[in-house]
Amino acid sequence: MTGEATPEVSxxxxxxxxxxDDHALFRAGVRAELGASADRVEVVGEAGSVxxxxxxxxxxxxxxxxxxxxxPDGGGAxxxxxxxxxxxxxxxxALSVSDAxxxxxxxxxxxARGYVTKTISGRELADAVERVRAGDAxxxxxxxxxxxxAFSEGPNSAPVGDxxxxxxxxxxxxxxxxxxxxxxxxxxxxxxxxSVKTVETHVSSVLRKTQLSNRYELSRWASDRRLV
Numbered sequence: 001m002t003g004e005a006t007p008e009v010s011x012x013x014x015x016x017x018x019x020x021d022d023h024a025l026f027r028a029g030v031r032a033e034l035g036a037s038a039d040r041v042e043v044v045g046e047a048g049s050v051x052x053x054x055x056x057x058x059x060x061x062x063x064x065x066x067x068x069x070x071x072p073d074g075g076g077a078x079x080x081x082x083x084x085x086x087x088x089x090x091x092x093x094a095l096s097v098s099d100a101x102x103x104x105x106x107x108x109x110x111x112a113r114g115y116v117t118k119t120i121s122g123r124e125l126a127d128a129v130e131r132v133r134a135g136d137a138x139x140x141x142x143x144x145x146x147x148x149x150a151f152s153e154g155p156n157s158a159p160v161g162d163x164x165x166x167x168x169x170x171x172x173x174x175x176x177x178x179x180x181x182x183x184x185x186x187x188x189x190x191x192x193x194x195s196v197k198t199v200e201t202h203v204s205s206v207l208r209k210t211q212l213s214n215r216y217e218l219s220r221w222a223s224d225r226r227l228v
Contacts, residue, residue: 014038014041015041015063015064015130016042016062016063017034017041017044017063017064017065017066017129018044018047018057018062018064019031019043019045019047019065019066020048020053020065020066020068020071020076021068021071021095022048022049022068022071022072023048027046030043030066031043031046032122033122033125034126036122037122037123037126040126040129041126041129045057045060045062049071050071050073050074050075050079053065054079057087057090058083058087061090063090064090064091064129064133065090065092066125066129067079067093067095067112068094069094069096069098069106069107070098070171070174075169076092076094076107076110076112077169077170080107080112084111091113091132092111092112092113093113093114093116093128093132094107094108094114094116095116095117095120095125097118098117099117099140100174102170103174104139104146104147105146105147107170108147113132113137113138114128114132114136114138114139115139115147116128116138116139116140116143117140117143120140164209165225167209167210168209171202172202172206172209174192175192175202175203175206176203176206176218177222177227178191179215179218180218180219180227185200203215203218
């Protein structure tokens with residue numbers, strides 16, 4: 001009797017994930033949450049800054065990067081810019097406390113495959129990681145509408161490819177949005193958990209990039225682009 005060879009059964013391996021967030025306590029929490037799904041997701045490394053993220057992603061070669069939007073040294077968009085210039089295979093999923101339309105649109109324009117907020121559960125996050133690796137676009141409820149509006153050609157769509165707007169970082173847009181709403185520098189600092197000096201630096205940068213003179217012109221500029 002001749003026996004037939006038994007075909008090999010390949011076990012599904014967990015998705016290799018790299019975590020980028022400037023808060024160590026939050027990174028520890030994500031690791032703990034995803035630990036319950038260790039058979040599906042493996043956190044292979046983490047970083048708390050843009051520079052650390054670029055180096056770590058190059059070293060660990062993850063399949064999916066969980067990426068914070070706002071960080072002190074440039075944020076998620078800057079990580080995307082630097083990494084995607086060298087590695088187009090890694091997939092980025094934004095994981096942020098912000099659900100502001102401009103943040104969602106900016107990071108998707110930069111190349112992220114999805115955007116979920118930090119209210120997501122560990123199990124839902126593991127699902128999102130698997131889905132973006134498989135090629136799906138994943139968004140928390142209502143955030144997908146921002147992207148559809150931004151990339152549509154309807155009369156109520158947000159401006160697409162605005163060269164002046166694209167010059168601003170996500171953090172600069174957030175500062176500008178609050179400034180245009182009438183917040184004082186101290187209130188903006190409190191809202192974004194940054195110093196007043198940092199707010200002043202961002203405002204100066206926005207004024208320089210837009211070639212405007214004062215906050216009143218900035219408010220009008222922001223309103224024209226529906227950032228308020």
